[in-house]
Amino acid sequence: VIEIGQPSHSVVTTCAYCGVGCSFKAEMRGNEVVRMVPYKDGKANRGHSCVKGRFAWGYATHQERILKPMMRDKITDPWVEVSWDQALDRVAKDFTRLRATYGANAIGGITSSRCTNEETYLVQKMIRAVFGTNNVDTCARVCHSPTGYGLKTTFGTSAGTQDFDSVEDADVVVVIGANPTDGHPVFGSRLKKRLRQGAKLIVVDPRRIDLVRTPHVKAAHHLPLRPGTNVAVMTAMAHVIVTEGLANEEFIRQYCDWDEFQDWAAFVSEPSRSPEAIAPLTGVDPAELRAAARLYATGGNGAIYYGLGVTEHSQGTTTVMAIANLAMVTGNLGRRGVGVNPLRGQNNVQGACDMGSFPHEFSGYRHVSEDATREMFEELWGVPLSQEPGLRIPNMLDAAVDGSFKGIYIQGEDILQSDPNTAHVAAGLAAMECVVVQDLFLNETANYAHVFLPGSTFLEKDGTFTNAERRINRVRKVMPSRSGMADWDITLAVAKRMGAQFDYTHPSQIMDEIAKTTPSFKNVSYALLEEMGSVQWPCNDKFPEGSPIMHVGGFARGKGKFVVTDYVPTDEKTGPRFPLLLTTGRILSQYNVGAQTRRTENVLWHDEDVLEIHPHDAEQRGIRDGDWVALNSRAGGTTLRARITDRVAPGVVYTTFHHPATQANVVTTDYSDWATNCPEYKVTAVQISPSNGP
Numbered sequence: 001v002i003e004i005g006q007p008s009h010s011v012v013t014t015c016a017y018c019g020v021g022c023s024f025k026a027e028m029r030g031n032e033v034v035r036m037v038p039y040k041d042g043k044a045n046r047g048h049s050c051v052k053g054r055f056a057w058g059y060a061t062h063q064e065r066i067l068k069p070m071m072r073d074k075i076t077d078p079w080v081e082v083s084w085d086q087a088l089d090r091v092a093k094d095f096t097r098l099r100a101t102y103g104a105n106a107i108g109g110i111t112s113s114r115c116t117n118e119e120t121y122l123v124q125k126m127i128r129a130v131f132g133t134n135n136v137d138t139c140a141r142v143c144h145s146p147t148g149y150g151l152k153t154t155f156g157t158s159a160g161t162q163d164f165d166s167v168e169d170a171d172v173v174v175v176i177g178a179n180p181t182d183g184h185p186v187f188g189s190r191l192k193k194r195l196r197q198g199a200k201l202i203v204v205d206p207r208r209i210d211l212v213r214t215p216h217v218k219a220a221h222h223l224p225l226r227p228g229t230n231v232a233v234m235t236a237m238a239h240v241i242v243t244e245g246l247a248n249e250e251f252i253r254q255y256c257d258w259d260e261f262q263d264w265a266a267f268v269s270e271p272s273r274s275p276e277a278i279a280p281l282t283g284v285d286p287a288e289l290r291a292a293a294r295l296y297a298t299g300g301n302g303a304i305y306y307g308l309g310v311t312e313h314s315q316g317t318t319t320v321m322a323i324a325n326l327a328m329v330t331g332n333l334g335r336r337g338v339g340v341n342p343l344r345g346q347n348n349v350q351g352a353c354d355m356g357s358f359p360h361e362f363s364g365y366r367h368v369s370e371d372a373t374r375e376m377f378e379e380l381w382g383v384p385l386s387q388e389p390g391l392r393i394p395n396m397l398d399a400a401v402d403g404s405f406k407g408i409y410i411q412g413e414d415i416l417q418s419d420p421n422t423a424h425v426a427a428g429l430a431a432m433e434c435v436v437v438q439d440l441f442l443n444e445t446a447n448y449a450h451v452f453l454p455g456s457t458f459l460e461k462d463g464t465f466t467n468a469e470r471r472i473n474r475v476r477k478v479m480p481s482r483s484g485m486a487d488w489d490i491t492l493a494v495a496k497r498m499g500a501q502f503d504y505t506h507p508s509q510i511m512d513e514i515a516k517t518t519p520s521f522k523n524v525s526y527a528l529l530e531e532m533g534s535v536q537w538p539c540n541d542k543f544p545e546g547s548p549i550m551h552v553g554g555f556a557r558g559k560g561k562f563v564v565t566d567y568v569p570t571d572e573k574t575g576p577r578f579p580l581l582l583t584t585g586r587i588l589s590q591y592n593v594g595a596q597t598r599r600t601e602n603v604l605w606h607d608e609d610v611l612e613i614h615p616h617d618a619e620q621r622g623i624r625d626g627d628w629v630a631l632n633s634r635a636g637g638t639t640l641r642a643r644i645t646d647r648v649a650p651g652v653v654y655t656t657f658h659h660p661a662t663q664a665n666v667v668t669t670d671y672s673d674w675a676t677n678c679p680e681y682k683v684t685a686v687q688i689s690p691s692n693g694p
């Protein structure tokens with residue numbers, strides 16, 4: 001007998017929001033979730049959760065879920081519900097036709113970092129082996145692609161160096177361009193606990209985030225730099241460390257390329273890179289910067305955590321490499337309590353990158369031009385593969401506008417909302433002959449789609465997510481798929497209709513193929529995950545139970561590489577028309593553009609995004625707290641309510657981007673990172689003025 005309101009059984013699975021990857025027990029009554037309880041044996045969260053994860057199940061049963069496939073001839077036609085067979089036949093037929101008419105390079109796709117490893121692996125496999133092109137990309141393009149490039153260049157692996165437990169041994173923590181208590185709350189709590197125990201904190205952020213001063217925690221140093229000057233500040237910290245004789249030469253001689261270090265040391269030592277010289281540019285007090293650099297270099301174990309405030313810049317990759325330089329010059333790598341730790345935004349953005357979602361890399365970050373790797377895949381998949389890197393998302397859209405790119409398969413990504421220059425994205429999508437959107441809800445991108453394939457939530461399928469500490473967590477099906485097909489099943493069906501011999505019957509078989517083809521996953525299997533709970537890659541013959549800490553006793557690339565990081569100002573300039581700089585972030589209760597959190601209980605805690613304005617800037621313009629404000633940039637404009645606060649410095653305004661009405665990306669520019677095309681979301685020159693409202 002089951003009492004009403006009482007669960008009948010429970011299933012352990014993984015939160016599908018942020019890169020912390022908390023484990024939950026979904027307590028069920030039949031096929032209904034009664035509640036989600038943080039799982040005490042979850043290695044990433046150890047029994048804790050945040051308010052997003054607890055209510056995440058709400059969007060699975062939301063009335064706006066699309067549960068039937070739909071299609072239409074033109075994007076101006078109304079949607080027509082069809083059977084799965086009709087929709088899948090249409091997708092396969094359209095991509096086959098486009099490939100035959102225009103060539104394989106006229107089509108491509110995007111994998112979703114919200115989907116499982118197995119699902120992203122399958123999409124990139126379909127695009128490479130069935131579409132016949134490397135035109136595959138993922139949403140990491142707009143968030144942490146500079147992390148991948150920067151850390152692979154300097155250390156040899158495109159991932160953070162530590163596990164979350166490592167923070168328990170940190171003596172000095174540097175938080176750069178991240179707001180862990182809102183963006184990664186469960187890790188943020190662990191960090192606060194360590195700070196309450198006495199670890200020192202340095203915050204590098206234009207805004208006074210909560211960590212700067214919160215009950216029982218006060219940052220030793222807050223460097224409120226002007227948006228866009230990260231590289232200058234990181235290099236000035238290096239200047240202090242090198243010129244004051246604080247470099248860890250023993251570590252550098254043993255583990256890094258000494259000649260490259262000497263070139264780099266000469267570069268950072270130049271007087272023009274001192275804290276005093278860069279102060280007019282960055283707005284950072286030189287004495288504070290010097291003290292922060294000394295503390296990081298001499299305060300014991302120094303750990304750096306960073307977020308999108310580092311990567312989403314025209315010099316995002318340069319900043320990642322500048323951070324890596326700081327860790328190497330101080331010897332803060334290869335043991336607990338130290339390291340370089342990107343706080344990855346999405347639940348499986350690390351995994352999507354690991355699985356070969358980039359146009360130049362197979363799974364495990366191996367370049368498509370590497371003969372041995374490509375030949376291994378060709379033999380296994382039974383088809384020739386291209387050795388030319390494919391198109392990135394912005395390049396696919398450019399090519400579509402130019403008329404040479406005709407069709408795209410989009411797995412769980414709303415590029416119209418999340419990518420820069422909304423008008424250009426819309427023009428690219430509108431120019432294509434076939435746009436397929438596979439998602440839970442009719443998102444903004446679906447306005448330009450010809451076929452909509454209803455996907456499944458994390459509660460409706462089996463698989464794995466890989467979190468920010470490289471931990472591979474099991475995702476377990478707790479209820480049947482409401483649309484009838486999990487996302488991996490949908491991709492499989494499309495590929496088979498296009499002639500592929502994909503014969504998986506369960507995601508565990510896809511993971512077996514991943515393990516076979518990807519050295520860092522060699523020992524990973526569902527059986528091992530059942531036994532261990534979770535493992536961190538690399539998990540192979542050398543590290544059969546995974547690797548909590550990387551680069552122990554030497555770097556993955558051999559010698560650590562110091563890279564000269566010259567500061568190049570962004571092309572986005574303030575001036576008389578646009579005198580302020582806009583930067584963006586998140587709040588605790590909401591997730592990204594809110595597509596999911598706005599369809600859960602979390603909607604109670606957030607009904608609009610507001611624009612934070614310094615009192616000085618507000619007074620100059622006659623803006624009072626709560627007034628409507630017009631926010632305009634060279635790219636476009638939107639309207640928000642004002643919040644007058646000295647959390648932001650004069651000259652800087654700040655907003656979140658959780659509500660669709662905010663349309664933050666109408667305002668942002670299309671400047672991007674020089675190496676990866678990651679958009680420069682964090683620096684936009686704007687003007688604000690009183691408004692009567694939207």
Ligand code: SF4
Pocket residue numbers: 015016017018019020021022045049050051052053054184185186187
């Ligand atoms: Fe954990 Fe992040 Fe989910 Fe919150 S949103 S429960 S911190 S994984």
